[in-house]
Amino acid sequence: MSARSPRTVVVDDSRFMRGLIADILESGGVEVVGEAGDGREALSVVADTDPDVVTMDVEMPEMDGIEAVERLMADHPTPTLMLSAYTAEGAEETFAALDAGAVDFFAKPGGEVSMGVSRMEEQLVETVRSVAEADISTTGRSRRTEAAAAATTAAGSAPRGRSTTAIEPNTTLVIGSSTGGPDAVERVVSALPGDADLRGVVVQHMPEAFTGRFAERLDAACDLSVVEAEDGMRLGKGELAVARGGHHLEIGSARNGRLRLKVFDEERGQGVRPSVNVAMESAADVVDDPLIGVVLTGMGADGSDGVQALAQAGGRVLAQDEETSVVYGMPKRAAETGCVDTVLPLDDIAGGITGETV
Missing domain, CATH: 3.40.50.180 (Methylesterase CheB, C-terminal domain)
Structure with a gap:
């Protein structure tokens, strides 16, 4: 693990969830350098900030997380952690994102907008830090x-x-x-x-x-x-x-x-x-x-x-x-x-x- 804190961009179409995730990460020593409300905006923010890791929601308007990961890996390869719904449908979409090149996923308990994430703060921070260190040359279909x-x-x-x-x-x-x-x-x-x-x-x-x-x-x-x-x-x-x-x-x-x-x-x-x-x-x-x-x-x-x-x-x-x-x-x-x-x-x-x- 690098000596400095990983720099992170948080991507989620819910402003509430972006704020919650950012607060959790920052309280765990992870620096949040940008936020985005959909995949298209995420590509621009990542290009501007060059983070170590991206947390990416799956379901978003304009450009969903799967397409965003595909574009990200082609244009600005960055270790990406998918935040997905804790459902069978969420599993299908998450595996598609892993095929596109995402490193790992974190299942949000209780649905898309969930205070349940706050009960898993330590695990989320640990996972983000781990993904930030990942070798993405080995990922994807x-x-x-x-x-x-x-x-x-x-x-x-x-x-x-x-x-x-x-x-x-x-x-x-x-x-x-x-x-x-x-x-x-x-x-x-x-x-x-x-x-x-x-x-x-x-x-x-x-x-x-x-x-x-x-x-x-x-x-x-x-x-x-x-x-x-x-x-x-x-x-x-x-x-x-x-x-x-x-x-x-x-x-x-x-x-x-x-x-x-x-x-x-x-x-x-x-x-x-x-x-x-x-x-x-x-x-x-x-x-x-x-x-x-x-x-x-x-x-x-x-x-x-x-x-x-x-x-x-x-x-x-x-x-x-x-x-x-x-x-x-x-x-x-x-x-x-x-x-x-x-x-x-x-x-x-x-x-x-x-x-x-x-």
Whole structure:
């Protein structure tokens, strides 16, 4: 994190919300250098002030947040945090903004104009500071498309889902991520072969209204079957489950190549829910077959306890490298434990899972 306070432009069509967000950020030590009431005005304000980070509402007149992010990334690339409604519709729009190049999102509780934001001051300030430090060269669908094309060329244009024998039978996979994670997870799972003998879970820090849509996006992007986790669900070969937002996910048992999941909302002292630590530690406790843990981009230290548990259980641990991480927080803390076997660029992670990348 830089020594000085990040400089921020706040974009929202509600004057009340602009003032509320600006007050919260400034009270947390973030300098607000400009405000805008719609996407078109935001482009002008950003060009004039050259901020470190932009907070961008999704629903606005004249030019909405999605188009504004597209234009911003083309004309004046700036790390952008989307502020979206805590709804399924808000999730759809937010993922479109992430595709356009936004770094992360913050779901406003209680609707578009909400005093609920003030109850989450610390989290909002922390997220803005994290996004201000993000490497935006790794974000957006265009980057995913370029990476996929390069991977296909490097593999001799081999089709997705090609057969592989590198993965050991009955392998369990646990992937954890946070800031920048939706894009990173998609790039990893879309590169995994559809007939691989693995099953597992994805733990992405994300609100409950968003995780179902995230699972659908992953399912459409890859040859594995991906669903949102439900309590008591069983997973077999070729199946992944995304942890439900606002709930912890544990692997309750592992028998005959199938995992049984536990989904619950009790406090576990992790500071985040779902927690990568909770999922990884449960896998270490109950899985006797081959076990692989992966820690991708994200702020904070979630996963650092989990990778230690996996290593002690004989599992293999991979972490994303600093250069390709949007925020090198979680992978760094995982690597500092000494329990990470391999640190890899994002587009080599899938090969690390299958054993094709050493």
